[in-house]
Amino acid sequence: MDKTAETTGVLSGAAATRTDGHEIKVAASNVSVFYGEKQALFDVTIDIPGRQVMAFIGPSGCGKSTFLRCINRMNDTIDICSVTGTIEIDGANIYDPKIDPVLLRARVGMVFQKPNPFPKSIYDNICYGPRIHGKARAGSEMDEIVEVSLKRAGLWNEVKDRLKEPGTGLSGGQQQRLCIARAIAVNPEVILMDEPCSALDPIATARIEELIDELRERYTIVIVTHSMQQAARVSQRAAFFHLGRLVEEGETDLIFTNPSDQRTQDYITGRFG
Amino acid sequence: MSDKSISTAPAVQTGNWYEPDAKLKRRYASDRRLRFYGVTAIVFALGMLAALVGTIAVTALPAITQTMVTLDVELPADKIDPADPRSAGYLKLFSDAVARLFPEVDTPKETRELRQLFTSSAQYQLRDMVVADPSLIGKTVAFTFPLSDIGDQLHKGAIDRNLPSDQRRVSDIQIGWYDRLVEQDRITAPFNWGMIFNADSRFPEQAGLWGALVGSFYALLICFLVSFPVGISAAVYLEEFAPKNRWTDIIEVNINNLAAVPSIVFGLLGLAVFLNFFGMPRSAPIVGGLVLSLMTLPTIIIATRAALKAVPPSIREAAIGVGASKMQTVGHHVLPLAMPGILTGTIIGLAQALGETAPLLLIGMNAFITAAPESMFNPSTALPTQIYIWADSPERGFTSRTSAAIIVLLGFLVCMNAIAIYMRKRFERKW
Numbered sequence: 117m118d119k120t121a122e123t124t125g126v127l128s129g130a131a132a133t134r135t136d137g138h139e140i141k142v143a144a145s146n147v148s149v150f151y152g153e154k155q156a157l158f159d160v161t162i163d164i165p166g167r168q169v170m171a172f173i174g175p176s177g178c179g180k181s182t183f184l185r186c187i188n189r190m191n192d193t194i195d196i197c198s199v200t201g202t203i204e205i206d207g208a209n210i211y212d213p214k215i216d217p218v219l220l221r222a223r224v225g226m227v228f229q230k231p232n233p234f235p236k237s238i239y240d241n242i243c244y245g246p247r248i249h250g251k252a253r254a255g256s257e258m259d260e261i262v263e264v265s266l267k268r269a270g271l272w273n274e275v276k277d278r279l280k281e282p283g284t285g286l287s288g289g290q291q292q293r294l295c296i297a298r299a300i301a302v303n304p305e306v307i308l309m310d311e312p313c314s315a316l317d318p319i320a321t322a323r324i325e326e327l328i329d330e331l332r333e334r335y336t337i338v339i340v341t342h343s344m345q346q347a348a349r350v351s352q353r354a355a356f357f358h359l360g361r362l363v364e365e366g367e368t369d370l371i372f373t374n375p376s377d378q379r380t381q382d383y384i385t386g387r388f389g
Numbered sequence: 390m391s392d393k394s395i396s397t398a399p400a401v402q403t404g405n406w407y408e409p410d411a412k413l414k415r416r417y418a419s420d421r422r423l424r425f426y427g428v429t430a431i432v433f434a435l436g437m438l439a440a441l442v443g444t445i446a447v448t449a450l451p452a453i454t455q456t457m458v459t460l461d462v463e464l465p466a467d468k469i470d471p472a473d474p475r476s477a478g479y480l481k482l483f484s485d486a487v488a489r490l491f492p493e494v495d496t497p498k499e500t501r502e503l504r505q506l507f508t509s510s511a512q513y514q515l516r517d518m519v520v521a522d523p524s525l526i527g528k529t530v531a532f533t534f535p536l537s538d539i540g541d542q543l544h545k546g547a548i549d550r551n552l553p554s555d556q557r558r559v560s561d562i563q564i565g566w567y568d569r570l571v572e573q574d575r576i577t578a579p580f581n582w583g584m585i586f587n588a589d590s591r592f593p594e595q596a597g598l599w600g601a602l603v604g605s606f607y608a609l610l611i612c613f614l615v616s617f618p619v620g621i622s623a624a625v626y627l628e629e630f631a632p633k634n635r636w637t638d639i640i641e642v643n644i645n646n647l648a649a650v651p652s653i654v655f656g657l658l659g660l661a662v663f664l665n666f667f668g669m670p671r672s673a674p675i676v677g678g679l680v681l682s683l684m685t686l687p688t689i690i691i692a693t694r695a696a697l698k699a700v701p702p703s704i705r706e707a708a709i710g711v712g713a714s715k716m717q718t719v720g721h722h723v724l725p726l727a728m729p730g731i732l733t734g735t736i737i738g739l740a741q742a743l744g745e746t747a748p749l750l751l752i753g754m755n756a757f758i759t760a761a762p763e764s765m766f767n768p769s770t771a772l773p774t775q776i777y778i779w780a781d782s783p784e785r786g787f788t789s790r791t792s793a794a795i796i797v798l799l800g801f802l803v804c805m806n807a808i809a810i811y812m813r814k815r816f817e818r819k820w
Contacts, residue, residue, distance in 0.1 A: 193709060195633055221712035228710070232703035234722060244721070245711035295707070302711055 141166035141306060141336045142187060147201035149182050149191065156182050159201070160362045162355055166305075169328060169337045171351035171368065173344060175388065178357040180340045184308050187338065188224035189217045205306065222249050225299030229311040231291035233283035233298070238275050241283040241294055242266065245302035261301055268334075269297035270327050289320025293327065300331075307331065309339040313346065325350050344384055348372055356380045442799075449792035454578040455594060456544040458507065458570055459533045462486040462515060466527035474519050474526065479512040486532070491566065502563055506540045508594045535583070535594040536576075538786040543567055544576060547785060558785075584793060588760050589770065589778070593786025596779070598794055600761040604674050604754065604769030605743060611678020611765060612685055612742050617735055619682075620689030621724075627690075628697045629719050648687035655684050656748030664752060672753040672768035680752060681742040688741065692734020696727035729816030736809040740802050746773040772798045 142164040149157035157179040164170045172180035182191070189210060191197045202209045210220050222245070233241050242262045246252045252261050262279070266272040271293045275286070283294050292312055299307055309328070313321040328337060328350045341347050347354050348368060355365040356377070364377045375381045382388055404410075409417070462482060469477040487503065488494070494503050508514075511534045518532065519525055535541070539559050542548050544567070554561050570576050587597025623644075631637045659680035663669045669676050700723050708718040749755065755774040762769035770778065776798065779791040 188710070190706070190709065193705070218712050218714050221710060226706075226710040228703060228706055230703055232701075232707040234704065234707060235726065244708075244713075248711075248713055248717055248721075298707075298711060 138165035138168055140164070141205065142338075143204045144183075144186075145202055145204075147183065147186060147199065147203060149179070149186060150198045150200075151194070152196040156360055157186075158361045162362055162365055164336065164338060165353065166336045167332055167334070168353060169332050169339060169351040171347035171354045172338065172340045172357060173342075173347050173354055173383075174357035174363075175383065176342075179360040180355075180357040181310055183357070183362075184310055184338060184340050187306065187308055188221050188226055190221075190226065192217055222302050223304050224306045224308060225302060225304035227292070227295050227299055227307065227309045227312045230315050231288055231295055233286070233291050233294050235282060235284050237280045238266075238283045238286070238294060239279040241298050242301045245298060249302055251302065265297040265301040266294075268300050268331070269293045270323070270330075271297055287320070289316050289323055292316060292320070292324060296324075296327065296331075300335075304335065306336045306338065309337065311340050311342060314342060321346070344372070356383065358383070445792045445795050445799075449789055449796050451545045451547065452584060452786075452789035452793035453581055454545075455581040455583055456536045456541045456576060456578050457533050458536050458540070459531050459575050459577065460486045460490060461529055462532040463529045464519060464526050469519065469526045471523055471526055474523055475516065477516070477519075479516045479519075483512045483515055483532075491569075499562070502560060503566060506537055506563055506566060508535045508537050509592060510590075510595055533577070538593045538784050539563070540567060541594055542785050544578065581793075584790065585797075589757065589775065590759055591757075593782075593784045593790055596787070596790060598772070598775060598797060600758055601770045601772045601775035601794075602797075603761040604677070605771040607674035607762065607765040607769070608677040608681055608749075608754075608771055609739055609743060611675055612681040613735070613739060615679060615682035616685040616689050616738070620686050620735075621693055621731060623686075624690045624693035624697065625719060625724065628694045629723065630715065644687050644690050648691060651747075652684055652745050653747040653751065655680055656751030658683065659748060660751045670766050670768070672756045672758070672770075673766050674754075674762060674769050674771070675765040676752050677749050677754050677771060678765070680748045681745060684745065684748065685735075685738040685742050688738035689731075689735050692738070693727065693731045696730025696734065697723060699730060700726045729812055733809045733813045736805050736812070740805040740809075743805070744773055744798065744802060746777055749774045750777070772801070 140163045144163075145161045147157060147160045148155060160179075160183055172184060174180050185191050186199055186203060187205075187210075191199060199211060202211060204210070205220075205223065208215065234244065236244075239262055242265050243252075243254075243258050246258065246261050247254070252258045263272060263276075266275065271290060274290060275281075275294075283291065286294060292315075296307075296312075313324050316324065325346065328339065331337060332352075339347075339350065351368045353366065354368040354371045356363045356371065356375075356379075358379050364371060364375060364380045371380065372384055375384065460483075463486065464482065468482065487507075491503060494500055514534050515532055518530075536544065539548070543559055543564065548557050548559055550557075550564060559567075567576075583595065583597050585597060585602075586599050587595055588600040590596040627637060627641065659676060663676045663679055664671060704722050704726065705718055708722045709715075713721065749771050754769065754771050755778055756768050756770065757778070758768050758770060772794065776791055776794045779787045779794060
């Protein structure tokens with residue numbers, strides 16, 4: 117507990133300066149999600165500022181992943197799922213019929229809980245996104261995208277000599293960084309991460325967390341995590357979900373040191389969850 | 390309470406704690422009994438299989454060789470026109486050669502009996518030999534050709550010489566001629582290539598599987614070309630794109646039911662639709678292939694859907710997450726990963742189709758056709774219908790040929806299944 121407090125203390129100074137002047141990147145209002153008859157998310161309204169890390173925390177089944185998947189319309193792939201309310205990215209409602217989900221997902225990348233590289237070469241994993249979006253021609257242009265993406269994901273030095281080897285042959289942490297590189301390769305503005313470290317060991321986790329901290333220079337990052345320590349370490353803002361409702365949202369250090377809601381207090385002090 | 394349990398424990402237990410009591414012994418005994426039942430069942434099943442394959446193999450054994458006879462035939466240059474060797478009188482040339490060997494045979498009855506020892510198409514084989522190599526004209530050549538069914542059976546010991554003459558199919562005089570041919574070293578029994586490379590015939594010594602093999606090949610080709618793309622498209626649509634509602638449920642149930650429909654029903658359908666309504670050629674491999682593809686479709690659809698289901702959802706999410714459309718997700722990732730499973734299912738479906746007889750009988754692929762089909766629109770037989778035809782033929786030589794044909798069919802089936810197993814092992818993916 118001491119260690120957590122110390123970490124948040126370190127972060128708080130930096131966060132305060134960064135929060136100022138950040139424009140709103142994603143603005144959700146009254147978002148409700150239904151799985152058939154069952155309502156999974158109740159009227160979530162939240163603003164996510166750009167070029168920061170926003171962490172969604174809460175116990176299992178609280179709706180944080182569900183809400184995350186609304187931001188790039190991954191929920192579209194589930195037949196029985198329906199979404200009401202609006203989510204605006206840079207002022208455009210992504211649930212507007214005019215919005216093409218394919219273009220949306222090029223702007224809002226996603227990294228999943230379990231590393232899921234394609235069973236292809238490392239190179240092909242990265243270049244798949246740019247290729248289908250027509251962002252680069254095969255050859256030196258594509259080589260550059262692959263190199264830049266892998267460098268930003270901190271994987272270049274480890275794999276530069278074996279780009280033709282299958283991505284599934286890497287270790288778990290490397291696979292997850294490969295997935296991050298794959299998301300970066302299409303040059304998104306927002307990156308969604310759904311518990312990206314839950315399948316990794318502490319060393320690989322630390323590596324990913326460092327990476328997230330570097331990435332927020334360029335991208336808006338939303339991360340769902342079970343680990344409150346992780347939320348405290350990597351995020352500037354945090355939102356606490358409980359039973360499908362957004363309970364509290366604010367600067368991470370405030371949420372962790374001085375939550376305004378009793379449920380948040382109970383959760384972060386380990387009374388439930 | 391704990392006092393009580395401690396005090397009752399010794400009452401149940403007799404002897405040392407490590408000696409099993411009667412109840413435990415009974416349990417072990419029933420375990421052993423059950424294992425014994427299982428082993429017995431497996432031994433019984435293997436025994437039946439061995440008996441089946443053994444019987445077929447033993448029956449097929451005589452068909453491995455074909456008894457041949459070699460005669461010296463004169464091919465005088467004045468009787469054969471080198472410009473048109475096809476039209477010469479080969480029956481006369483052949484008869485002369487036989488007469489030289491058996492000068493004492495002069496009555497028409499005896500001549501006929503002598504000719505019965507040799508295959509009835511000897512003169513045509515002689516003609517084909519000369520046409521293929523005109524340089525033989527003007528020489529005396531050693532002409533090797535099959536003995537007839539009775540000669541073949543006599544050589545293979547299938548005819549009992551001790552029986553009275555009127556109870557066996559060869560007369561004493563024929564046996565005498567045969568023995569003379571053996572003495573002169575004119576009888577040989579080489580490997581029966583004709584069994585593979587001849588088309589069907591009324592005479593067992595000339596009958597072969599070539600027509601059936603070509604017919605089966607064409608039928609399977611059509612079956613594959615139709616059922617593979619259609620089956621995959623149907624499965625991909627149902628699995629990846631179709632909404633899950635009552636209609637797709639009904640379709641799914643019906644596809645599963647279709648796989649269990651007796652094959653003869655598909656034959657009736659083919660007869661009614663392809664032959665009677667569309668007027669396609671009777672007995673042709675194209676119709677056979679279409680009927681078989683109707684039967685194979687459900688198998689391929691079910692196998693493909695299972696293979697698609699086995700592709701982990703994380704791969705679909707990954708592709709959609711980088712902005713692939715549904716079609717790209719399926720085409721670039723899901724389908725290639727499911728391909729080994731799909732191909733395995735397809736090969737097993739085709740193996741089933743190869744052995745299918747009933748629907749082919751109904752569309753007339755059991756016709757008697759003495760030449761291999763030139764295309765898939767010509768009348769032909771298929772392997773299983775050829776077996777059916779031969780099994781029905783009275784000549785003794787067809788008994789062993791039927792079994793040999795069954796072995797050829799089983800060989801193809803085993804090969805196809807082996808390929809399916811190999812592909813499954815080779816391309817199996819661990820997630």
